[in-house]
Amino acid sequence: MSPGRLKDPSLQRPPTLEAPLLSVRGVRKAFGDHVVLDNLSLDVYAHKVVVLIGAPGSGRSTLLRCIDRLEDIDDGVIKLEGQDITDPGLDADAVRARIGTVVSADDLVPHLRVIDNVTLARRLVPTTTPEQARADALAVLERVGLSATAQALPDELSGGQRQRVAIARALVARPAIMLLDEVDPDLEVLSLLDDLKRTGLTMLVATDEMSFAREVADEVCFLYEGRVHERGTPAQVLENPRQERTREFLRRITG
Numbered sequence: 458m459s460p461g462r463l464k465d466p467s468l469q470r471p472p473t474l475e476a477p478l479l480s481v482r483g484v485r486k487a488f489g490d491h492v493v494l495d496n497l498s499l500d501v502y503a504h505k506v507v508v509l510i511g512a513p514g515s516g517r518s519t520l521l522r523c524i525d526r527l528e529d530i531d532d533g534v535i536k537l538e539g540q541d542i543t544d545p546g547l548d549a550d551a552v553r554a555r556i557g558t559v560v561s562a563d564d565l566v567p568h569l570r571v572i573d574n575v576t577l578a579r580r581l582v583p584t585t586t587p588e589q590a591r592a593d594a595l596a597v598l599e600r601v602g603l604s605a606t607a608q609a610l611p612d613e614l615s616g617g618q619r620q621r622v623a624i625a626r627a628l629v630a631r632p633a634i635m636l637l638d639e640v641d642p643d644l645e646v647l648s649l650l651d652d653l654k655r656t657g658l659t660m661l662v663a664t665d666e667m668s669f670a671r672e673v674a675d676e677v678c679f680l681y682e683g684r685v686h687e688r689g690t691p692a693q694v695l696e697n698p699r700q701e702r703t704r705e706f707l708r709r710i711t712g
């Protein structure tokens with residue numbers, strides 16, 4: 458091995474032997490006779506960011522909704538930290554408390570101040586006192602750089618700030634993994650997500666922003682017809698795709 462290779466820290470780590478934090482195996486989901494997820498498998502390891510790309514209708518949001526228990530799967534298994542979270546015997550709210558979801562900045566409660574939007578999410582965890590919920594909400598707002606807006610109403614913020622509040626709200630219950638759908642990253646959101654990644658947060662993100670995929674992803678998965686058609690590092694999938702469908706998609710999205 459050349460000295461240059463030895464300097465690369467990723468090559469000095471022992472191979473990953475631990476189980477994935479999130480494991481999706483053979484998942485099928487159909488609406489009527491429209492099969493949206495077709496035997497889809499995917500792993501997300503702890504502290505990694507996996508980005509889902511694909512054409513409209515390729516099933517990215519549906520996959521995230523299945524993980525969050527908003528949709529029931531027809532077949533397959535989804536495990537979070539080794540536990541089958543699709544088990545109908547498990548309370549869906551208890552599963553959701555371990556998953557931080559950011560779907561849209563605009564589902565903040567409009568008549569509640571920023572601090573109360575975040576506190577509300579923390580209070581969903583049954584063991585939390587109101588004082589603890591508020592203290593945690595303030596801490597997480599500080600983490601996303603929005604302490605100064607704690608008393609503002611969502612309407613008084615910019616779109617990017619609202620998005621950061623939605624991220625704060627997802628973070629406040631200290632989730633094992635964060636799912637983000639269609640986050641439209643302005644520079645500050647991008648830098649926040651980059652920062653969260655560096656602190657070790659595990660994320661699964663659906664996006665149309667290839668710049669985001671390029672900058673933040675450890676792995677990019679291209680979904681096509683309800684399956685992962687191609688996966689790899691951003692450099693492999695975005696710069697040097699092996700599959701014709703991926704190339705075609707990238708040509709179309711980059712105009």
Ligand SMILES: Nc1ncnc2c1ncn2[C@@H]1O[C@H](COP(=O)(O)OP(=O)(O)OP(=O)(O)O)[C@@H](O)[C@H]1O
Pocket residue numbers: 488493511512513514515516517518519520
């Ligand atoms: N509740 C539903 N009932 C019927 N069909 C649905 C439902 N939810 C999603 N679909 C269909 O499933 C397919 C996948 O949709 P999904 O929203 O998962 O795609 P996506 O990859 O997130 O695309 P987009 O770029 O539009 O966000 C689409 O054809 C959609 O119409």
Ligand SMILES: [Mg+2]
Pocket residue numbers: 517518519638639663
């Ligand atoms: Mg979608």
